[in-house]
Amino acid sequence: MSDQPVRGVDVDHETRCAHYRTDRDVVSFKFDCCERYYPCFRCHEESTTHEAVPWPRARFDEPSVLCGVCGTELTVPGYLEADYSCPACDAAFNPGCANHAELYFETTGSSGE
Template identity: 75%
Template structure:
């Protein structure tokens, strides 16, 4: 099985992009509008011609987060419970992504 594609601006092998490229920027999020992984919301804005639709709470049991290091996919709750590291390989994720969480998945109102 091949790795899911990640679209974006200057996306590297670990899913870093032209917007976010620190050692911890190794996570990609699937958007419900296009069922496609992007490293960040800014990549989605630049690459596609439609509005972003965050991953819906009703689908939180489906894989929608991708680790750029080990390429594991997991659902939003596993990402949220993992304390900014990959639940599969323990790679560190950027805690700054929390500032944009509502752009990636439906958050509680």
């Protein structure tokens, strides 16, 4: 379980933010550039003064995805294999996050920009 705070804009106790507030928006991602969790790429953009760097493939064995319901940290492969729900508490994750995956972690063909 993570003891790191989730940073962002209007983040609630289950890591929903001002940008994404549905029942399923309860996952946060750690960025390689600052080693901090944010609920979304927009929160990172609005809360920092540096360019976002997605979690690198070389670090996929390290936890970098956080369940906002129970606080369990997952690796990227663990998150991707979980089929949009937390393997620890079964909380549903938003499948729409897949549309922005390259902003959170290196994907096949990602240049890490």
